[in-house]
Amino acid sequence: ELKVEQNPLFLSMQEGKNYTIYCNYSTTSDRLYWYRQDPGKSLESLFVLLSNGAVKQEGRLMASLDTKARLSTLHITAAVHDLSATYFCAVLRDDKIIFGKGTRLHILP
Amino acid sequence: DTGVSQDPRHKITKRGQNVTFRCDPISEHNRLYWYRQTLGQGPEFLTYFQNEAQLEKSRLLSDRFSAERPKGSFSTLEIQRTEQGDSAMYLCASSFTLALYNEQFFGPGTRLTVL
Numbered sequence: 001e002l003k004v005e006q007n008p009l010f011l012s013m014q015e016g017k018n019y020t021i022y023c024n025y026s027t028t029s030d031r032l033y034w035y036r037q038d039p040g041k042s043l044e045s046l047f048v049l050l051s052n053g054a055v056k057q058e059g060r061l062m063a064s065l066d067t068k069a070r071l072s073t074l075h076i077t078a079a080v081h082d083l084s085a086t087y088f089c090a091v092l093r094d095d096k097i098i099f100g101k102g103t104r105l106h107i108l109p
Numbered sequence: 110d111t112g113v114s115q116d117p118r119h120k121i122t123k124r125g126q127n128v129t130f131r132c133d134p135i136s137e138h139n140r141l142y143w144y145r146q147t148l149g150q151g152p153e154f155l156t157y158f159q160n161e162a163q164l165e166k167s168r169l170l171s172d173r174f175s176a177e178r179p180k181g182s183f184s185t186l187e188i189q190r191t192e193q194g195d196s197a198m199y200l201c202a203s204s205f206t207l208a209l210y211n212e213q214f215f216g217p218g219t220r221l222t223v224l
Binding site: 004031033035040041042043045048050088090094095096097098099100101102 | 140142144149150151152154157165200202210212214215216218220
């Protein structure tokens with residue numbers, strides 16, 4: 001059974017700081033996703049990572065993928081309050097998306 | 110807006126009642142997915158369709174749950190004899206299998222509260 005584990009599950013950080021969220025998955029997958037979810041809202045797609053060594057950046061967020069280690073990271077640079085949300089890592093397996101439990105990110109002004 | 114839409118957005122019902130939710134996918138998307146998300150958890154796969162065919166159902170989908178996509182366009186998810194444990198956000202997503210990433214796009218969700 002494919003499992004997706006995120007670390008940490010909760011993160012409180014100061015504005016301006018850098019931090020990384022880690023995502024491990026247990027078996028091979030076709031692709032990896034990062035989503036953002038605001039309270040009471042649906043999921044917003046941030047990144048789709050397909051291949052080993054893939055790196056994508058959008059604003060203060062950068063995602064990378066190491067398929068050999070079955071590890072993805074989401075790096076936050078110089079955090080701002082607007083980035084406060086829950087971030088989900090997810091992998092595609094047999095046409096289904098398997099999600100991690102999410103990382104609740106709270107950025108303090 | 111040509112995104113995935115869901116109706117209703119919120120539903121409050123009493124235990125034992127039946128409820129039905131609707132999902133309208135992005136036009137021309139041939140796949141449609143249903144997920145359930147409980148508080149503090151990630152979404153969990155329930156079932157999906159390719160066109161009108163239901164291809165897979167999760168073990169999470171008890172006999173009280175039924176989903177249809179009769180004409181390969183919109184889909185309905187019905188829950189019979191609701192229980193308090195059914196309280197959750199029900200998310201619908203759609204995708205097009207021939208698209209570059211076959212990415213799933215999520216709707217706003219239907220929040221169900223069972224009293």
